[in-house]
């Protein structure tokens with residue numbers, strides 16, 4: 001305790017005006033994108049498949065496919081975007097949120113009469129919104145958890161007669177019932193998809209004693225259908241790139257497809273196409289992501305390599321795993337490849353500071369998948385809700401008060417096959433699993449912290 005107080009005083013002195021400037025995020029790395037291209041070593045045929053799949057990823061959808069400049073159809077009735085590439089854009093197609101948020105102009109595109117909610121601004125990140133509760137006035141009401149589309153097609157030239165009103169986000173915001181998610185980058189995800197469940201489990205079990213001493217646990221999210229590890233999305237909620245693509249097409253753009261054949265928000269007067277609206281695109285999207293190369297890191301300097309060592313020695317790497325190895329693959333360049341995602345793809349309790357109250361599969365209200373840090377050097381917005389563009393703040397946000405506890409309980413009682421079953425589960429977790437590692441970070445010198453920040457911006 002006394003050491004902590006001593007440190008706080010010291011930091012106060014160091015940060016004093018005009019004495020010594022504090023460590024700071026050097027900001028997005030400039031120079032070539034180093035991402036967005038195909039995996040090295042693809043055949044000519046595979047490369048051309050990749051290129052046409054990228055065109056599909058960037059294809060823009062309108063309601064009927066008739067809006068000038070669009071080639072796809074099926075947008076709406078509700079939507080957050082009109083093409084995959086709109087949200088996955090930085091530093092190149094497939095990436096994350098661009099600097100200027102395209103959702104602002106989208107509100108009124110082609111005659112639509114939506115108003116961007118307050119959390120959609122030109123300088124802020126692309127966002128989608130979920131509601132925590134079905135009734136925020138009653139803390140015991142059932143959870144909602146679903147994505148509520150920002151916009152509707154009402155007013156658009158290609159949606160005559162549709163009267164579906166835009167969701168009233170202001171009143172939900174006033175009741176603290178809205179959480180946000182920003183796009184995660186999709187570069188190199190074929191490698192993640194092709195990593196065996198056993199490799200992820202072994203990595204999580206590795207260094208058990210050291211992790212436990214730091215308060216780090218973790219669990220893999222799994223599919224309720226086949227029991228295998230799910231790994232995509234902020235809560236590792238999705239199984240494969242094809243499933244994610246099908247779901248995103250339906251949820252983000254409102255395009256029903258072979259994976260997700262039923263239209264969301266299909267109110268009468270707003271359904272203009274037969275279902276499914278798309279038969280082929282989903283597989284193209286998945287191919288583009290599967291065959292994309294991982295981001296290329298920037299050059300190493302004495303500072304970044306020192307930062308890399310500190311990143312491991314203070315415990316960041318216990319969650320942000322520096323390397324994993326894929327299974328044998330149909331694609332030779334993806335076969336038994338060791339890659340550097342800086343994630344264990346496992347869920348961790350992050351405490352009340354990051355908790356979003358959303359439950360997805362095995363992921364509870366304060367659990368998140370360790371965010372993969374590859375490509376971080378060129379990313380503009382951080383954390384699941386995009387609350388900061390500053391790496392230092394993203395790091396500090398990992399810690400949460402130790403007295404804020406999450407309790408999950410479930411109890412069932414039923415008879416089946418002529419027998420009585422009473423399964424019950426309880427978990428009680430306080431604070432963030434990262435608390436001690438963040439204490440370690442805060443205990444570093446200014447130069448050491450700067451080395452870690454420089455290392456992160458080299459990824």
Ligand code: HEC
Nearest residue numbers: 080081084087181182183184232233234244248249252285
């Ligand atoms: C309106 C913006 C938007 C559009 C349009 C959009 N996405 Fe996303 N994407 C997101 C957000 C937000 C997330 C994080 C979602 C989550 O985890 O809940 C995401 C996550 C993903 C992921 C997970 C990657 C990972 O790190 O595990 C994949 C894959 C993906 N999107 C593919 C697509 C595809 C394919 C399309 C086009 C059909 C698409 N997205 C369209 C916003 C968008």
Ligand code: HEC
Nearest residue numbers: 316319348354368369370371382383384394433434437441
């Ligand atoms: C207990 C596991 C754990 C530890 C330890 C940990 N992290 Fe994280 N980290 C996460 C999770 C989970 C997220 C995503 C949280 C969210 O978005 O709500 C994350 C997010 C991040 C992000 C934001 C990435 C993005 O895409 O937005 C950065 C940067 C980061 N961590 C750096 C670090 C550094 C540096 C350390 C060591 C000082 C560290 N982390 C320690 C689990 C951990």
